[in-house]
Amino acid sequence: MWLQRIDTKIADLQEQEAEQERVLKNRPQEPDWIVEVGIGNGRPPIEVHVGNCYAAGKRRRPVPRNEARRLLTSGVRARTHCKPDAQLHILD
Numbered sequence: 001m002w003l004q005r006i007d008t009k010i011a012d013l014q015e016q017e018a019e020q021e022r023v024l025k026n027r028p029q030e031p032d033w034i035v036e037v038g039i040g041n042g043r044p045p046i047e048v049h050v051g052n053c054y055a056a057g058k059r060r061r062p063v064p065r066n067e068a069r070r071l072l073t074s075g076v077r078a079r080t081h082c083k084p085d086a087q088l089h090i091l092d
Helices: 002-025 065-073
Strands: 033-037 045-050 060-063
Touching (some): 060 065
8 A cells, every 4th residue: 555655656756857847848948138128108128138137127028139239229228237238249
């Protein structure tokens, strides 16, 4: 009886571990660049972040490299925590 309970518990734990691995494997890839947008009319861009920046707000959208460069050169701020302007080799 105890052996069956132990085997059942092991099987359950292995199934949970396999499910966690599937979730991590199927997770969408992080974007390279993120633009944080405002809440006003048209949701104007506020800041440009590196894709894995912990300080990015909830209102954001991924952008390609050339769009991030264009936004930074047009006057949108670069986040000081992740420094996308330095990574994109844009100097003031």
